[in-house]
Amino acid sequence: MSTAVAIHEEAHVPQPKQVGRPGGFLRRTNFLTALISGVVTAGVFWVVTDKITTAVAGAGATNSMALPSGLNINITMMYIGWVIGFMAGIGAFAGPIRWFLGHDLTHADAEYMAGKDMGREKFWKFTTDHKVVGIQYLVVTLILFGFGGLLAMLIRTELGATWTEVFNPNFYNSIIGTHGIVMVIAMIIVISGPIGNFIVPIMCGARDMAFPRLNALSIWLLVAAVPPLVSNLLMGGIRDGWTVYQPLADQAPIGMIGYQICIITFAFSTGIASVNLITTIVRMRAAGMTWSRTPILVYGILGSSIMGLVWFPMYQYSQILALSDRTLLTSFFVPASGGSVWLYENLFWLLGHPEVYVIVIPATAGMLEYLPVFVRKPLFSYRLAVAGIFGVVGLSAVVWVHHMYMTGWAPQSNYPFMLSTEMISIPFSFLVLVVLGTMWRGKPWKRLPMMAVYAVVWNKVIGGITGVFLSDTPVDQYMHGSMFVVAHFHYMLMGAGLFGAMGVTAYFFPKMIGRYLDEFWGSVGFWTAFAGFQVTFMSMFVAGLQGMPRRVLQFDSLFNISNWISTIGAYIIGIGMLIFLYAIIESWRNGIPAPDNPWGGKTLENFTTTPVPHENFPVLPVVTSGPYDFGTPDPYELADDAIMQQTEGAEKVSAQS
């Protein structure tokens, strides 16, 4: 890699007139003002809506749960008020208003907004620097995992205590649904949020994301989306699983509105983040970083962002229309008045299944990114890895119906979708093959990130093979709705996604935080969680094969032993995760300081200082070689090159003659 001079200097750039101090209104806004503004606006929206709904004729109408539409509207507007108020209070609207009025930011404004020379305060503000946003995502992700994990412990406690009923059945169902959606949200952002925002722009050789203000908008929209979801537990809960199938959702208590507002808001956040990541990757890669020199993690984030961008609106609209059914009494999904539950299921699964790949692809690509670093070998078949990623992205569009085999919807489509679902295992296998090929005859450097590779390959193979079974229509008729399905998707989402994310986080932790993740406690936590994971979900496979249905509080004593074992395993996971969390916190505070190139990697983030400076690079880099040029070239490739040169030489000679 070499570098070239290419840096902007504000002195030569004509600046708009600076009005007031740099940053303007944003100097007065932070998380606290956002909270106050959100709560106040929510209250105002409630009061105003209540006045209107009680004044307007028809407010006495009820939905299918016999809940007055007025109450539903009030709560919906309260949540909308919360989101609007929170975003106003953090300063998100200052930019659009300024733009609308014809004012542009000055360089000084932009630097203030990026948190330059600001202390820790910048983490509590509408800060545009991608590194700050990455850290914000990391913290939010950890909080979500903590909350979702706590709910998981409650679930397993209930299922393990076979001799008694710990929770009220409705509350149990609510924690099931809330655990599911909280974990899905956390898993969607676990790589794309922290790593995508912090590392990818640096890895591409850019100074920031393409749209820094949209970047800040995406994280704060996510923060605004969470409280409505959590509050559902206080308002009757979401008792219908994370899929909130219709018409159960329409008949559910008012806590469902929190779920719907959360998803609608989160979809905006995800869409904005996807636009930003795609544009950054496509338009802002360093000079010389051709597509064949682009790091594989960047491809993974690109693929994940494309899927999120294209499919998330389907999920978002499914919730908008469901909310409309509840509040305006429309009938998209209410069969009694012309709606269709199949319509809901189609809209939901159009995102619901690609979302698995949104989660797993970045984690896998992250592992492929650091694998060559730890075996000091080039990535085996880089192009196969890219083909695998985009094969999954392409096929993700045509697999959703395998979630609907048993619904009775278009049975004639079952077999084509069975085929497409089984086909998607082929590009996935490419990725596993690239992992194995890269490790082949290598001498891995046995550090925590490398350990995660072994764990994920194991989990992904089990999750993948059981997935092939479930994609098979005849097998699915038997296994559908059983604990076997629960174990399968946990092997994919947690086994491949979360354990992969732990490895990726361990790898990039030194660059992001400036200190190494504690190897000892990190490994202890990781392997403890891994062992607990196997105990929990292997046992759950057994329960599923025995015929235990999912989402039940009480079950036959036949399933007692497997549930006891699963619960013990879950507690072991909890202990492991707590140890891993301790490693993160302790390393963040007192870890070993990391050098500029913590692992001896060849991608661009290793060619800037640690901690990463404000604009990432003193001069923008120029890429002159591939990201995985470790060791000696592959002898087979050398032979190929020799043959190619001979062929080209022969062609030239024949052309001249």
Next chain:
Amino acid sequence: MSDTTTNSSVESALSPTTGEPVEVTGARDKLGVWMIIVSCTTGTIALLVSYAYLWSLNVNGAWAPTPGHANWAPVWPFWVIFTAMFIATLIMWNGYRGLSKGNVGGMKSAALLSSLLLLAAFIGQVVQIATFPFGPADGGYASAVLWLAIANAIWLFVAIFLATAIFNRTRAGRVAQENPNHARLVAMFMTYLCVASFLGCVFTTVMQESPNTNSPPFGTFSQ
């Protein structure tokens, strides 16, 4: 890398925040807007699929508005609103082309006129929603049409914001011959809105009576 040249050129406008030529930031913005359009298109498809789905299934025979209580919506207002959007978009594109040749006044007029037309379309859309011959609870057709109209109203609101901003920014000299990108981006987005609105018009015009006149009962799933 092309977007990292030094700022010695005085011909090309530079972004005040990053110091890059506006062509570079403009190309970035353009891709970003395309991505937003892709995302919005999926949302539009979700609405149109919902419309077509309920229309074709006619669940429990409840697609059509309740006879004697509600009726089909007249079609012409959809087309009038679409026509206003279409003309506003043409005007915005025309203003942008003029701006590229140095006609700043033309851009200002175009943005203003476009904003006014969009405002008229928005008012028309709100009036149409308020005067639909059905309520939200009057079956699948009522639900689907209502949400097509609501979505159009929301997008019109956004378009008014954008077009008025272009007027303000042209007046302030931020949108100029050497930096016309934002006008082009707004025109692009308005074009997408026209396509979405047009599809909505086609659906509401062509797909009224459900072809499924003998739909089986699906059950009500009521508690």
